[in-house]
Amino acid sequence: MEKWSQQTIESFRETLLHWYDDEGRKTLPWRQNHDPYRVMVSEIMLQQTQVATVIPYFERFMQQLPTVSALAQAPEEVVLKLWEGLGYYSRARNLQKAAQYVVREYDGEWPTTSKELQTLPGVGPYTAAAIASISFGEVVPAVDGNQYRVFSRLLKIDADIAQPKSRQIFYDAILPIVDPKRPGDFNQAIMDLGASYMSAKNADTQHSPVKSFNAAYRDGVESHYPVKTPKPKPVKQLFVAHVYEKNGALLLEQRPETGLLANFWTFPLTPINSVEDIQGNMLNIKPVVHIFTHRRWEIWLVKSTSITPDSWQKYFNQEELAALSLPKLQYKLLEKLNVSESEI
């Protein structure tokens, strides 16, 4: 691992922030001001989610729920409808809990340190550091995927970024480099660098503003960084989705309050061992395939005769269905159902 002198550190800060002032992404909607509420909403949305995906969600969200107290008071269905399609839905539920916590425990007066911010639900070490540095000027690195990638290359850090214990190694290496006068801008500049000249794919190191600080590039081993052990492939699972229709209404089932797609409504899903189990009753020639981070679901639609709903099941007419927040998976199933019915 490279060790920078104080002079190199100061030179790096100057180069980085000069580039950021010149070419940073100033027009991102969450950069209009440093309101901690705006910053928190954007940071939570941006967890494991691309900037281009987040922008329209962020704008809609801030328009509907412009303040922390508005979010705290909103019905959860409203929050989930605004989050619909973004995924990792515990983020939305935790975000609202965090807003309620700020309003109740801090009387709407935000905690200003990363240590305090980390006590908010859904706010971990990265998000707390991002809010604290951007909104309150705390000198901490916001160690995310960008900082892993950028500094593993600049400093030739060999720690495996897939391992939790590596976070501390990066934190310790980056902390002395963070600009004490502009910590928020420093963190955001690394993000912009990580999204452009030092991105995961199509990196353009030759033209990077910090090329001269890049030890991995200097040594011709840039492709080696960051070191990351691959994740296992998603496990394949087969299901039948039962379509019960009564007077134009469809039967949905609410999923358990923990686990995948917790509390969301879907067609009743039954695991099967093979397609043979449904004896050619499926509505389509191909299943709906839906891939989660660790699961690959292949779902066969089967038309069934209507039943009396259990306590966790309910018939929804067209209007009621539209008002619900549904996971993408359920929309795929509904779409496939429409296609099969139009073929009849």
Next chain:
DNA sequence: CAACCGTGGGG
């Protein structure tokens, strides 16, 4: 700590 938790995009 390892496993879990969504979805979309690009090579």
Next chain:
DNA sequence: TCCCCAAGGTT
């Protein structure tokens, strides 16, 4: 088609 990636957190 398949694989990896994307401003991580919780249990």
